[in-house]
Amino acid sequence: MNTPRLLALQSFQEIKTETTRKGLHLLIALVPGIASISFPAVKIMLLAGILLYTWLEILRLSGIQVPLVSAVTKIASRPRDEGRFVMGPVTLAFGALLALILFPFPAASAAIYALAFGDSFASLVGRFFGRIRPAFMFGKSLEGSAACFIAVLTAAFQVSGSLPASFTAAAAATLVEALPLQDYDNLALPLAAGFAVQAFL
Secondary structure: OOHHHHHHHHHHHHHHHHHHHHHHHHHHHHHHHHHHHOHHHHHHHHHHHHHHHHHHHHHHHOOOOOOOHHHHHHHHOOHHHOOOOOOHHHHHHHHHHHHHHHOOHHHHHHHHHHHHHHHHHHHHHHHHHOOOOOHHHOOOOHHHHHHHHHHHHHHHHHHHOOHHHHHHHHHHHHHHHHOOOHHHHHHHHHHHHHHHHHOOO
């Protein structure tokens, strides 16, 4: 296969993987709405989801393919996940669960929306439009960080109505997102945003 075609194929695969990953990632934004209907139920759903996904991943790594789930996991996996337990869905659900447990509802909602939108927009904008990548940002881009800041600022303000709280949450989330935490930013980002919002409410 010639080089231009190979590069085009790799680029298409990268776009497919990242859009699939972040499309699934954005689903966590449904949690505050469900929590407003039944707070205990959404916590049970998240915990059950973590346990079910863990079991399915163990099956997949044992060579047992689960229809649909294994296929989606494979599509959404990055090269670094090859042959390994894909932690992203676990840390995503656990990050939302921690936010619900640790913070009252307005701050918990802001934390989860920061996780859903801040991380997703940072990744997509940074990967496809990021050009400025200072060494101190560990490979992340200024464009991605700006997208994270704007997304979290907007989401937090919609929930809290407080500009200082929203600005602080956006700054905290953007700082955490820029760190080389891999999938564990799903835990650190909502905690940083939630504590920032709660400090002003």
